[in-house]
Amino acid sequence: MAAFKPLVFSGVQPTGNLHLGNYLGAITKFVALQDSHECIYCVVDMHAITVPQDPQALTAQIREVTAAFLAAGIDPRKHIVFNQSQVHEHAELAWVFNCVARIGWLNRMTQFKEKAGKDRENASVGLYAYPTLMAADILVYRATHVPVGEDQKQHLELARDIAQKFNNDYAESIASNGFGEGFFPLPEPLIQGPATRVMSLRDGSKKMSKSDPSDYSRINLSDDADAVAQKVRKAKTDPEPLPSEEAGLEKRPEAQNLVGIFAALADRSRADVLREFGGAQFSSFKAALVDLAVTKLGPIGSEMKRLAADPGYIDSVLADGAERASAIARPNMDAVKDILGFVRRRG
Template identity: 40%
Template sequence: MPRVFSGIKPTGNVHLGNLLGALVRWADDQHRADSLYCVVDLHALTVPQDPAELRDSTLRLAQILLATGLDPDVCTLFVQSHVPEHTGLAWLMECTAGFGELNRMTQFKDKSGKEGFVSGGLFTYPALMAADILLYDTDEVPVGDDQRQHVELTRDLAERFNSRHGPTFTVPRATFPPAGARIMDLQDPTAKMSKSDDAAPGTILVLDEPKVVERKIKRAVTDAESEVRFDVAAKPGVSNLLSILGAATGRSPEEAAAGYTQYGPLKADAAAAVVARLEPIQARYAELAADPAETTRLLAKGAEKARATASATLARAQAAVGLVPPG
């Protein structure tokens, strides 16, 4: 079985784009691969966080992941900071990465231009992300297009380390879902849905009530024409609705377009499909939220399982660079 690793930050709220673009695939992948899924709370610290909110959002995100179908008896689900090997390997990756490589990372350029305070961690976090992946001899990293550059850097660092110090790391590859990878904002279909704005009318949150989902989709931007077809360049709003409908019902956007001649029925069916997709997730989330101790127990179980692999990988890497083992 291939080994799969992916992570998600506990900042903002999980939205439909996260669910249909990544989390649905995570739930499927756990049955075909040795899958590890991580709440990357350390990555959240690259910008200032409220401690109480970070704790709450980390637990809430784990509960949503469980509610979407991740089974801790099948996959490994854990919180990044519960496995200290992540920070141990991150330093080796920082020493393997070049300043120019980190300086060229697109997300650093975008975020540093928006933040009043730019931390050193915001600059070096791609090295931590590489450590996240390499710790588990990962074969596949399911990502969206915006994370492609990070996986390429991880591959470069693994190959450079292996060339310098001998075979140490598995070189991973990025994989991309066939549909639903780019769920866009309903009000601005040229931009992705946002986790950071709870009240955004173009973002459907996984925990939104059915009436809220229906209202947001009903008000989604389309265009002046009436033809329903999947054409991202010419009809971004309609194409986004078709992506949502297709991903929610297990079809391609092109297949989802069949039979529609007006936008009204398309919006109504897209809303109904999303509500039906979210209903069991919201019910399971409510059960988990009522018993936070059980979520904590499951995360501890996942961290113990993850450390069995991570500790061996870190020890191998430390020996390769010449660090003296303890004891």
Template identity: 35%
Template sequence: MPYKKTILSGIQPSGKLHIGNYLGVIQSYQKLQHTHQCFFLIADLHSLTESFDPDQKRQDVMDLALDLLASGLNPKKATIFRQSDVPAHSELTWIFNCLTPMGQLERMIQYKEKIAEQKSNVNAGLVTYPVMQAADILLYRPDAVPIGKDQEQHLEMARQVVRTFNHRFKYYFKEVDSMFTETPKVMSLLDPSKKMSKSAGEGHVINMSDEPEVIKKKLAKAVTGSGPGKEKSAGVANLFVLLESFADKALVEKFEKEHARDTIQYSELKTKLATAISDHFVDFRKTRKALSKNPTKVKKILTQGAKKASKVANETLAEVKKRVGLNI
């Protein structure tokens, strides 16, 4: 068999996936599983750095697993697992924590953003989050990690961990390449100055699993406004991004021409867009509903994925422990 490069990528379980997640991440996963050896991680340990309810946490993990599987990720082609089911993630994180200067972590941009966002819950996990990300990645010794431009600092952190470890304990880890994904930037329906995000509230997002009527109602409330001259406002530009992503070319051209002539009816655009998005996810919704009635099957897939992931992760951890002197 020809050599397949290894890919590692993770998503925090924080509710159902929305169409921004789909265009930004899931579509690339769908393609990568056919060309690479893929490890797709449900990052439930990372999600504990934010305030949470235990019952909701369990539901969020199940929702993410359902969304990943219903979107066509095949457990026979890709390893799909829950981070907390592979203890090596926590153990390697601790070893890396002890090799990482505190000042380096405090300079991380995302750390500064997070402590500003959740002032009442500034926990140690926020500081060491990038170290666990490095452990997540390096356990599987991947060739590349698919990321957006805003995540480059965290991957650079993983590279720094590699350099530190290799310098102190002889070469073992290779530096991981970035696999930048060119994806459309999807903004909030109600505040197009911000990225589409579940944390903003249901009205701001369209979930992949939303029913047709829900999609229609959400888009009906999406802001449009007017831009300077014939330029599109941020809200209108966002609707066109979605139109280009889900509708056929002829429909996009029709509304582009109408916008240029200033004859566009946004109510019509929103209705057509709602239909296009709904139609795109027909099979997804059907598969997700079937899987949701069989949670035992979903849990079994995650358990089997964790066993496969553990085999690779434990080999890495054993070598690391040997090099740092944690074996007798």
């Protein structure tokens, strides 16, 4: 296999109401990666329409995710930030991959089964083919690494299978076009320490979610300092003091969640947090968590609001990112066409 330049690609759906779970689970990792890797960060709006969307809301949500990236510390001058639909090579390569991937492979994708539910016959073809578009998102840049959560590991494995099959199926043409033994890399998952699983502030057994009817179940990244403080103070707890060791958090989901949030925001281990607060009542621990959460999240919420008031600037960031992304994607897609034997316009 040919040597490939290290490149990180990751995409986030513009689903709206980004919350603390999104921040700790993904965005903080994106910010950290930009110090050590060349990164492309994409707002995957084409993935969003695999289920019905309100057009006006989708526009706002694309800008909101972009604002969150910028407010959290991603530098759009050093790295590429754009929305997927502005770079048509994603869709072009997805069609090629639809012809490479096998139906049996897609039938094994568990996320489609979960999202389509019992009414699979009524699901969109786009939802079914979502993984081939995700493979195209990554491979149109010949990206080598992808930060993934547990729910996306299967899709990344499929992307590797598609890349391998393309390389095998067109090995002779790839070599004759000067690309050596393989055109696409087999992208590797990028695991950055244990994943932070953030649960609802009202029910420690459920994931924090934008769809929860109670706004007090989550901390939105757009919340101001007062809202963050109020939600932490009202977070569900139990009457027992905090334990001194992690084993004492078992069967105490709300306590486990708040300790985990503190540890993630402070970049400390849960064991370290419990050594400091073990034996304390929740009132004193929550006071410390309020201070920490407001310090960390308050500026992000304020900056997101400032950016939201200037959609022209956000759109200019996306347009600049799309132009730079296209400069990478276009020659790669041209090469794919040559490998396939398509006749294309030159110059």
